[in-house]
Amino acid sequence: MAKIEKIITSSSEETIKVGMDLSKNLRKGSIVAFLGDLGSGKTTFIKGVVKALSEKKDINVNSPTFVYLNIYDVKIPIYHFDLYRIKDKNEFYSHGFEEYFSSNGICLIEWSENILDILPKNTIFIKMTHENEQVREIEITNAF
Numbered sequence: 001m002a003k004i005e006k007i008i009t010s011s012s013e014e015t016i017k018v019g020m021d022l023s024k025n026l027r028k029g030s031i032v033a034f035l036g037d038l039g040s041g042k043t044t045f046i047k048g049v050v051k052a053l054s055e056k057k058d059i060n061v062n063s064p065t066f067v068y069l070n071i072y073d074v075k076i077p078i079y080h081f082d083l084y085r086i087k088d089k090n091e092f093y094s095h096g097f098e099e100y101f102s103s104n105g106i107c108l109i110e111w112s113e114n115i116l117d118i119l120p121k122n123t124i125f126i127k128m129t130h131e132n133e134q135v136r137e138i139e140i141t142n143a144f
């Protein structure tokens, strides 16, 4: 049965903290798919995950909108995708990106709406909703 958890945050710092907490559940091979509009806080959440796994390194986290993928060399390698400009699964496959699903790292995927039907069964979904300027609803669905 999927477990669904809803969290409300009132600042980017609180969202970063939720990302840091989630990182404790991530292992090699984990896949986290983010859903939600521009500015809903996906990258902010990912900053928290990277911060928690980066030990003492200071890693710069930005949406890889134009390059599609950032790789962070932290405790477990992180593959940070932004698929805003990827139209569909065929374009995703044409870059060979599905290889990362079965890699030794963690995949964090912004704009996963564009490849929903090819996400593996173990994918954790994080749906972010913009409530107002500072408030976001974060819905986490654990598929195990």
Ligand SMILES: Nc1ncnc2c1ncn2[C@@H]1O[C@H](COP(=O)(O)OP(=O)(O)OP(=O)(O)O)[C@@H](O)[C@H]1O
Pocket (backbone or CB within 6 Å): 009, 010, 011, 012, 013, 014, 015, 036, 037, 038, 039, 040, 041, 042, 043, 044, 045, 063, 110, 133, 134, 135, 136
């Ligand atoms: N509660 C909150 N949680 C997350 N971000 C917040 C919150 N309140 C305000 N913000 C601000 O909202 C913006 C969220 O931007 P962010 O880049 O994380 O969004 P995104 O979903 O990755 O957008 P994009 O689809 O363009 O990549 C930031 O400027 C952040 O400071």
Ligand SMILES: [Mg+2]
Pocket (backbone or CB within 6 Å): 042, 043, 044, 063, 082, 110
């Ligand atoms: Mg982003």
